[in-house]
Amino acid sequence: MKKHSVQKIMKKTAAYTVLASCLTTNILVAPMTAYAGAATADVDETMYLNLDYYGNVSDANVVKGIDFNGTSSYTDFGDYLKITNMTDEQRPEIKNGSVTFEKNKNGKFFFQGELKPDSVKAPWTFDITYKLNGVVTDADKIAGASGLVEMDIDCTPNKSVSKYMQDNMMLFVAIPVDIQKCYSVDAPESQTMTLGQYTGVVFTALPGQEGHFQVRLGTDKFESIGVIFAMTPGTVGALNKIKDIKDIKDDFRDDTNAMLDDFDDMLDDVTNVSAQLKITNKILEELQSGKNKIHSNAQVIFDGNDVAIQDLRDLNGTLEPLNEDLKTSQWMVYDINQNLNTLDSDLMDSSSKLKSLNTKLKRLGSSMSGTSIDNLQIQDMSSEIKGVT
Numbered sequence: 001m002k003k004h005s006v007q008k009i010m011k012k013t014a015a016y017t018v019l020a021s022c023l024t025t026n027i028l029v030a031p032m033t034a035y036a037g038a039a040t041a042d043v044d045e046t047m048y049l050n051l052d053y054y055g056n057v058s059d060a061n062v063v064k065g066i067d068f069n070g071t072s073s074y075t076d077f078g079d080y081l082k083i084t085n086m087t088d089e090q091r092p093e094i095k096n097g098s099v100t101f102e103k104n105k106n107g108k109f110f111f112q113g114e115l116k117p118d119s120v121k122a123p124w125t126f127d128i129t130y131k132l133n134g135v136v137t138d139a140d141k142i143a144g145a146s147g148l149v150e151m152d153i154d155c156t157p158n159k160s161v162s163k164y165m166q167d168n169m170m171l172f173v174a175i176p177v178d179i180q181k182c183y184s185v186d187a188p189e190s191q192t193m194t195l196g197q198y199t200g201v202v203f204t205a206l207p208g209q210e211g212h213f214q215v216r217l218g219t220d221k222f223e224s225i226g227v228i229f230a231m232t233p234g235t236v237g238a239l240n241k242i243k244d245i246k247d248i249k250d251d252f253r254d255d256t257n258a259m260l261d262d263f264d265d266m267l268d269d270v271t272n273v274s275a276q277l278k279i280t281n282k283i284l285e286e287l288q289s290g291k292n293k294i295h296s297n298a299q300v301i302f303d304g305n306d307v308a309i310q311d312l313r314d315l316n317g318t319l320e321p322l323n324e325d326l327k328t329s330q331w332m333v334y335d336i337n338q339n340l341n342t343l344d345s346d347l348m349d350s351s352s353k354l355k356s357l358n359t360k361l362k363r364l365g366s367s368m369s370g371t372s373i374d375n376l377q378i379q380d381m382s383s384e385i386k387g388v389t
Contacts, residue, residue: 041074042067047120051229053139055126055153060115068103075100080113087111121161123169123231124205127154145222148184151175153203153227155211171205172230175215184218207234 043066050059063086066074076099083092083099087109093100101109130142131150142149155171176198177185185192187201190213194200205211294301 039070041069041071043074043076049117049120049122049229051126053128053130055128057117057120057122060117060120061112062115063110063112066101066104066109066111068109071103073100073102074109076111076113078113079115079119081116082114084112084114121158123158123161123165123207124155124171124211124229125158126229127156128152128227129154142222146220147218149217149219149222151215151217151227153211153213153215155205155213155229157208157210167207168233169207169231170234171209171211172232173203173205173211173213174228174230175201176225176228177201177215177217178223181221181223182217182219184216186216188214190215 043064045062045064047060047062049057049061052058062078064076068074077097078099079097080099083094085092085101087104087106090102092111099111099113101111103109128139129152130137130139131152132142132145133147134150137145153173155173157166159166175187176195177200178197179185179199180197185199185201187203189203191202191204192199193202201215203211203213
């Protein structure tokens with residue numbers, strides 16, 4: 001009887017520094033009904049992915065454990081490159097993309113199916129970078145190196161997998177470290193546990209969460225059995241908590257984004273205020289420069305003011321006699337005005353008398369054309385002419 005143990009496969013996947021990724025799921029092919037009916041098999045499925053040094057899938061195998069539950073056979077459907085019976089010697093019946101095994105008499109039955117690496121999609125994709133003493137180094141040059149070895153592991157959620165995997169699968173990243181060969185271990189935000197001479201460095205990521213993990217090992221001769229990635233769905237009780245945590249995370253992200261937007265606006269305002277302050281400082285500098293110029297020329301200004309005051313005093317002394325002349329001229333103008341007023345009054349009186357004389361002369365002309373002028377009229381005109389002159 002030829003038997004293959006799961007432990008043997010795990011040893012193979014962890015050989016050298018090859019990275020191992022195990023995707024664990026529990027799949028019930030058909031649910032048990034509450035009433036009498038045909039029995040169905042229960043199937044546990046575990047997928048093992050071998051990764052290269054940088055996190056790319058190089059080999060893919062799935063191991064299925066079958067409880068026949070009274071059924072005589074089990075048929076599996078899958079595009080397998082190779083089928084390995086891990087329980088007994090029977091050969092499966094393979095046709096049209098299906099694999100059929102007969103019931104195992106010894107209890108649970110296991111078989112392994114090899115898959116095409118590019119046909120497998122994990123809930124996360126991985127990218128590993130290596131550094132030696134802070135310098136990025138090829139993976140094949142890290143083995144046996146002395147110094148500070150750093151492994152940067154980027155885990156990115158795979159949007160092409162099913163919605164169930166995106167929302168329910170949890171990620172565990174485990175790095176066994178031989179503490180007898182490493183004199184320092186630094187793994188920020190990790191959990192550590194001791195397993196004999198090994199220290200287990202463990203990172204976790206919730207469903208849909210990105211992971212950026214760093215491990216720094218100080219060693220004289222770097223050796224590693226690899227990195228193990230385990231992806232498994234949360235329990236029913238944990239799923240509700242995961243959903244609540246995701247909701248809180250989403251709300252926190254939204255609130256944080258809103259806060260960052262407000263902070264950006266505030267920074268813009270601060271930038272504007274800073275620009276205004278620069279302009280204000282420039283104006284103040286110019287005012288200070290003007291003040292300094294005035295201060296440096298203050299004595300000249302004061303001297304000029306003294307000269308101007310003295311000139312005003314001299315001008316006042318010069319204008320003092322003119323002030324008296326102006327007063328005299330003012331009185332002369334006043335007298336002339338009085339005389340003109342008197343002359344105006346006399347002219348008005350003369351105008352009235354001339355009008356009267358004009359009238360009498362007209363009469364005289366009329367009298368001379370016909371009759372003689374009597375003495376009375378001549379005397380009246382004589383007196384009026386005297387009054388006018």
